Amino acid sequence: MSVLHIVEVTKTFPGGTNAVDSFSLDVADGELVCLLGPSGSGKSTLLRMVGGFEQPTGGRITIDGEDVTHLPPERRPTGMVFQSHALWTHMNVFKNLAFGLKLRHMPANLIKEKVEAVLELVGLAGYGDRMTTQLSGGQQQRVALARSLVLEPKILLLDEPFASLDQHLRERLREEVRDIQQRLKITTLFVTHGQDEALSMADRIVVMANGKTEQIDRPDVVYRNPQTPFVAGFIGTMNLIEGEVQGGHFVRADFTVPLPIADGPATLAIRPESLDLAASDKPGASVHRVTDYGTHGLVDLDLADGTRLKSMVAHPDLFRAGQGIELLPRAVAAYRNNQQIYRSSP
Known part of the structure; x- marks a missing residue:
């Protein structure tokens, strides 16, 4: 069992800035939870507190019931993978991975066995003698992951590990990391500001803003x-x-939608894929621009007051700039006072 509990954790920096504000989260054994939010939302600060690289101003962090709140990183059962790889360039791959095991006074034959096994796991078998400077960005990130995994941590911490890679490599690596995480069943806390990464990798997503939780749920929810x-x-x-x-x-x-809630101001939310379009001569909306992505089209629309909307369509060739359009939402949600108060089914 490797269970992480974060209880009412706060981090206040000098000057009174609350980077993390009374944050609580339970991560179950073998679960991958993603902390998702814009820059400055507190997600990386929170991850660094779990890893011991920042000290909380208040609150408590436990791993398998043991309070690790004030333990230094080397005494915590965690392994952290940074965005910058943080590899030693004067050592080859084998020595990078063996370093932590040597500090534990592990026998040389066992170190060799463990390093070779973890290199096989991350797809770098036979790369032990290479210098880290001879590796591509993706290979360096695999070494950084292997260096954490070889220590067999209870909790794996990933701090935007793919941010510096190009999109194609990023997509491939996140699939590989997810496969490895599920194979090892290692409890993982993952930080990203990339929605695609969160939606494709996480068992649950924690959306953060201003150091607080906005929502915790499965990606589809x-x-x-x-x-x-x-x-x-x-x-x-x-x-x-x-x-x-x-x-x-x-x-x-000129845009109206039936909405069975009390009168007053509201924010209406419609996904582009839930907004159907029909040609119309009535006042309402008009096509601003049509973009054909091959698999689908995206139609930018203007309401009479200039409000810009987007609709995803299967046949972008049916629409042209300036065309009058009737908007036909299939599913909507409504918000008031920063909370959802209504949601229709598609």
């Missing part, structure tokens, strides 16, 4: 049922429209 306007706007592409509810209808410019 976070995408399909965001609980706050921030989550709705941050995860994927979302049309967020400010308007008024009057007599059971949401109104913005």
